[in-house]
Amino acid sequence: MRSSTIRRSVAALVAAALAVTAVPAAQAEPVKPPRLSAAAITSALMSQVTTPGTAWQTQPDGTVLVSYDSTVTGSKLTDLTAKTRRLGDGVVLEKLPGKLQKYSTGGEGIYGGEYRCSLGFNVYGKGRYSFLTAGHCGNIASTWYSDAGHQVKIGTRQSSSYPGNDFALINYPVGIKKPGGSVYLYNGKSQDITRATTPAFGTYVYRAGVTSGLHSGTVRGLNATVNYGDGQITGLIRTSVCAEPGDSGGPLFSGRSAYGLTSGGTGDCKTPGGVTYFQPVTEALAAYGVVVY
Incomplete structure (x- = not known):
């Protein structure tokens, strides 16, 4: 085999190898955790939220509406917001007018x-x-x-x-x-x-x-x-x-x-x-x- 032919064959193999390595590895898609049930959310709220001026109920669409009044401010509101966020998108926050x-x-x-x-x-x-x-x-x-x-x-x-x-x-x-x-x-x-x-x-x-x-x-x-x-x-x-x-x-x-x-x-x-x-x-x-x- 001529040396020029050998060189072309080697070059082709190298190019093919580079083409393979250039393909990005498949990335895992992030998986969204399933929404908690209204019963699970309510159970968590019952044990975790005792702040005066708060209330909650299950809505017809299956979400849980968490309400808070004008006295829930500052660190109380921060704490309530953090706790409800951890329960996922099945929780909706609502501010009530006045004091409960x-x-x-x-x-x-x-x-x-x-x-x-x-x-x-x-x-x-x-x-x-x-x-x-x-x-x-x-x-x-x-x-x-x-x-x-x-x-x-x-x-x-x-x-x-x-x-x-x-x-x-x-x-x-x-x-x-x-x-x-x-x-x-x-x-x-x-x-x-x-x-x-x-x-x-x-x-x-x-x-x-x-x-x-x-x-x-x-x-x-x-x-x-x-x-x-x-x-x-x-x-x-x-x-x-x-x-x-x-x-x-x-x-x-x-x-x-x-x-x-x-x-x-x-x-x-x-x-x-x-x-x-x-x-x-x-x-x-x-x-x-x-x-x-």
């Missing part, structure tokens, strides 16, 4: 201690008449009155559940005639209540309370968790209905259906509006073995 608070206060309505609340629903069970109100109201005092001067006794606390839940059962005096079962609408009229159920997302609802009267809105979430600052309250109904201090315990309803008891929220019934959370009434009825009437 229970809606009990001093003034008119049903009175216990130095506070006022609102009567929720009249109920009957085990041979006696009672009424439901918020658990954080029931914790305040054992005796309740219908006047600010504590002259007219309306009932005595049988049981109260707060935090965790937010409902209480107040017994009317023994021998009292059957109290009216209607919800006062603060317009001279009343609405009879004959059943209790849980509203669906988007249901148009009404809320009545001694401070702000009658207001309406829609259900914006179910099974919400709220941190007012004295322990988590779970399983709440979130709505766009406004409420104010003193409205705690008041009824959430539509037509003849009882839905919930006012727990707390943000804003007021003037310019800001707000977000209000309610204790489902069905849970309270089951706990005490009573029915609405």
